[in-house]
Amino acid sequence: MSSDTLAMAFPSSSITRIAAGALISAVHTAAARIGFTAAVAVTDPGGHLKAFDRADDAPFLTAEVAVDKAWTAASFHTSTHTWNDYLANPSIAPLSGHPRLMAVGGGYPIIDNGRCVGGLGISGGSYEQDQQAAEEALAAVGFEVPTR
Template sequence: MSTISRAAAVALIEAVRHEAAAAGFGVATAVTDAGGHLVAFERADGTPFLAAEVAVDKAWTAASFRLATHTLNAIVADPQVAPLAHHPRLMAVGGGVPLFDGDVCVGGLGVSGGTAQQDVDAARAALKSQGFSVPD
């Protein structure tokens, strides 16, 4: 199974930290492999402690479903799949994105600490700066 390297995970975390600092918020950032296992994590000083767990769960959710978590938010609004929203680790809030190498998912990135839109923006900017595809 292809997976993200630790070096690439750390580079993504540094890129997220830079974007969040420029936007004026502290951030917790998590990177998982394709199986949802944590590869790298960082929580900036002063970032709420809950953001740490949320970032890990956003990365896990994005890797699991191979979808951005803001997209999954709209999906779980459908009554036929709404029960998924009760899964303890599912985090259908913007800021989680799958990581692809070509067509292969190699992991997930989770960003938490700002508003959902700030988290999405920081994740997208970090992906772009590191050469990953950027989901809609």
């Protein structure tokens, strides 16, 4: 096989620092409107932390949970609230023992032009509030809101 026909790599995209900051700001705005304070994590598509912020009065555990939600969402390009259904499958259930897997709403892949460019994780409200703030923030910044 010649190197002309064999792809040796694929181009990848990652969320920018400015877009990550805009998402964090949009989450805090949405969370304040909804009625809670949050920790917000943004990762690159490999799950590495790109940006983070925790409101002054958000509980300290929200920091770790937000990071793990973002990591989980970026890992399979899937929102974290869908993991409860996945983990009900006995073939997938062993993943529930993974220390970073977060099967709680509030984590979303960050999708730009059909490509995952990172993960967004929010913790501080109920799982419904975290999900709502994430969806509002993604839409406000101009990212796609995943349906799963």
